[in-house]
Amino acid sequence: MSKQIEHWGKTKSLLWITLIIWAFFAFIIHLFGTSLNGSFPGAYYMAGQGAQLAFVILTFWFASRQNKIDEEFGFSEDD
């Protein structure tokens, strides 16, 4: 049972890290849109390409990290 608690603890930490990165690209960066705009259209970039690329990378990264956690505790489907 303790193995399960430890597994869930690691899963929760991964969730928080994921949600913090997510919140940064979903909300926080866009609050500074006017400062991002210079000779390069930074606000347009972040809302129209940058945030989306970050989400794609974040989702794949999250999936591989969570799969590793599951394997570490012998909780993956292949074990």
Add this chain to the structure above:
Amino acid sequence: MLRLGDNFITSLNKVYGIYTLGFLGFVILMAILEVAGVSNTIIGWLFVAFTVLIYALIGVLSRTMQSSQYYVAGREVPAVYNGMATAADWMSGASFIAMAGGIYLKGYPYMGFLVGWTGGYVLVASLIAPYLRKFGCYTVPDFIGTRYGGNLPRVCAVIILVVASFTYVTAQINGTGTVAARALQIPFEVGVWIGLAGILFCSMLGGMRAVTWTQVAQYIVLIIAYLIPVFWMSNKLGYGLIPHLAQFDAVSRVQELEGLLGVKELLPTAEAQAEAGKLAALKVGINDASATAMANWKFFTLVLCMMAGTASLPHVLMRYFTTASVKAARQSVGWSLLFICLLYLTAPALATFTKLSLLDPTVATSIIGKSISEVSNLEWIQQWSNVGFLKLVDGNGDGILQINEFFMRGDIVVLATPEMAGLPYVISGLVAAGGLAAAMSTADGLLLAIANALSHDLYYKVIDPKADTSRRLVVARVLLLFIGAAGAFVASLKLTSILGAVAWAFCFANSGLFFPLVLGVWWKRANKAGAVAGMIGGFGVGFWYLYMVQFGGMTPWYGIDGLRFGMIGMPVSLILMIVVSLMTEEPDQETQDMVDAIRVPKGKAVLAADH
């Protein structure tokens, strides 16, 4: 008769590779026919007929009488293909037809949709989808009903699902009607029913199995149809090889032109606007980031509502029930997002290039600043003003077209791009086929979500638990037929614009389902009473608020309008769920063990494979 066999799954790459080449060959054949002098109407018909026939054929070949095939495609869809199917399921007529036009006309604030409709997948992957896959449910209410126990939570979830998905599906059937009417030059009402017939062919016989394999086929058509014109335009007009990289110089140039042409100063006169009716002139800058607290708040609330809606819309979540494992479900979310971004990252580029090609006086296709008589002689201007998609109104009577005298519907940015940029008609036919694929694939998924919830959760689990498999599947199909017909009927009444109805669906879903789903996995203490209170309270208050703002004449609170009413529904749902759960008894040991079981991928699913 032929039927897709077991070896189909192992030869997917070959099958869809041949399909893609076949489709490209078909496009080339149409181009040859165009050069040979075949009329545009016939080419339009061929594009629509050929693609719809292929989808219907896949639908018929995938027919099945097994419940696990019908409800979850046998849980054998590989992560990448499920990603493609989800992308088609997800990208609706609104994404395909309306998004680039929205960015064109409404500028930076509209890009909140782009952020919200992509970032929601991070929540899907991390909070919900893999756990529901482990649970082994057929539908979303199936999870709510089993996790919280009893019929009441199940029925609440079914009601929310039906309201959210039905709102959404009418918008999609509306979209298929619009495209079919344009491409085939038939009345809109007829187009709606033809679109519905195609949709039902894809889903009736094979359920989720058929919808999965048609959605993959539809994704391939829609992404080819979206990308080719933009790449072509970017290169033809000399912006650069890859539009996604080349768009930023174009943005700077557009900002320069906005100053010269007075985009934000020169507003349409009241008389001109009255003459143009619902059509809109360009009044906002391309890159005016939120500068006030209110603008920031509106961007934030829109993004949040769309994200939470993404993570609670049943037709999206149920796609992840079809993967072979929990691990595959997680990876599949990444693939879905990647395939979605192929289109979403192209939309702003398309909007920007269209703007430049209409506004920049150094570009041959520009119209602003030219004489009205010259512009109104252009073929594409005539064509699209004939069908009421654009209008030139000489507000100041000087005979020159100013920025505040050109009125349009956002949809033409996608639909008319080929003609605007002077591309051959075959590209227009391709775009029509793509728009139809986008609207049909989403409608398929939504209709199936509704019919499955009613047949599995309401009929089988509540009304007649002894019904045998064949009877359940017959009921599911009859329901599909009736719901489709009801959707087409409502769509033919044209109640809201495509986007209004889509945003409502997101808020219905997040008000009622987001917290019951998330807390069902992440908070063991959440119980039946709390979930029921959260669903009824959140959904009820959200519904009331939408009604008051939209029809009751109430002034929206703090800028929370009808697009964002989830900002009212979600907090109500969260607070009620926590307070009521804590005030009542904690869930029994069996339920707590169930939650423990879904938190690890290993081990048996909570619900049996055929339940």
